[in-house]
Amino acid sequence: MEKLIDQFIHYLMVEKGLAQNTIESYRRDLISYRLFLKKIGNIPIQETNRSHIIAYLLELKNKGRATSTVSRNLAAIRAFYQYLLRDRYIIKDPSQNLESPKIDKRLPKVLSIEQVDNLLKMPDTNTIAGLRDKAMLELLYATGIRVSELVSLNIEDVNLNMGFIKCIGKGSKERIVPLGELAISSIGRYLDYGRVKLVSNRTDSALFLNQHGKRLTRQGFWKILKKYVKMASIDVDITPHTLRHSFATHLLENGADLRSVQEMLGHADISTTQIYTHLTKARLKEVYSKTHPRA
Incomplete structure (x- = not known):
């Protein structure tokens, strides 16, 4: 099975062109599944069935794994079996019709505009590191790109004269995102x-360098x-995505249309972007409750 996993990972890299983070997640999940099959009787992949997959997912749940983790594991297993079926390593896909556990969509944490302004004032631009850090923070908030996209930027990806950056997102998809004046200046x-x-x-x-160059x-x-x-x-409980979430939320709160925000964020499906509309509604309710005299 280890050899089949390696072949599958190579297929994802070469033929599917998936992001490196996604590929590594699939690899880890499938190795975990292989270890489970070994533990319960060293079952060959060709002899696995639906009950083995369910037992593995239940074990993950019993270990306290998040619903999103269980769902991701099932997605990796399902993709693996589909690959094996396509190349005739198996004659039946035991993961077929297995439903993913429902994931409660938690609204992402965002910063207020005042908090963002305060954060962006923190770097000391009289220092080399401060100049870099100010540029990175301004760029993240101006564009909403992912941190992985930020650190992957090269000098030639930035056009300050025209006011845009070019970045490579998930699935190696290229997109152009506009820059604001403050980001351009920084x-x-x-x-x-x-x-x-x-x-x-x-x-x-490389655009952004560490202290070792x-x-x-x-x-x-x-x-x-x-x-x-x-x-x-x-x-606020900050994550590397917090400025990305704040970027999207502040755009929508100020009248940006959902399709434009989707394009700037690089979401393949607009349903992913729609979570920010729920967030803006939640914030509107909060403001109403705090400010209306008869709320």
């Missing part, structure tokens, strides 16, 4: 006075963000 100052002093290899095209990682950015959140005394 990125320009970083390029002129910050990056030139950070870069260790002049041929390196190498491309900044997601983990590196996460540490930076947490530092500024603490400095700004923001008590």
Whole structure:
């Protein structure tokens, strides 16, 4: 089964072109499933049936795994079986018609406009690191791109004269996202006075660099963000996606149409973007309750 998993992962990379994070999640989930099958009797994949899959999902649930984790595991298993069926490693797909557990859609946490303004004031732009950090935070809030997309940006992906960036999202899909004036100014100052002093290899095209002159990682950015959140005394439970959620919510609150926000966020399905409409409604109710004299 280990060899089949490797072949399946190669198929996802080469033929399906899935994002690296998705591929790694599938790999981990399928290795976990393989270990489960080994534990309950070293069952070959060709001899597995519906009850084995259900037993595995129940074990995940009993271990306290989140519904979203169980659902993702089932998606990986289902895709794996479909691949095996297509290439005739099996004659029947035991995952067929298995329903994914219903996931309660929790509204994402967002910052208020005042909290965002305060956060963006935190970097000390008299320092090289501060110039970089200011540029990153302004860019994230101006575009709503994912942190993985932020750290993957190269210099040539940014057009300050025209006011846009080009980024590669999930499924290797390219999209163009406009920049605001404050983001353009911050990125320009970083390029002129910050990056030139950070870069260790002049041929390196990475936009955002760490103190060693190498491309900044997601983990590196996460540490930076947490530092500024603490400095700004923001008590919201921050995640790397918080500025992305705030970007989308603030756009919709100020009259942006859903399709435009979907395109800027890079969502394949507009239903993913619609969660922000629920969020804006929830915020409107909260404002009404706090401000209307007869609420």
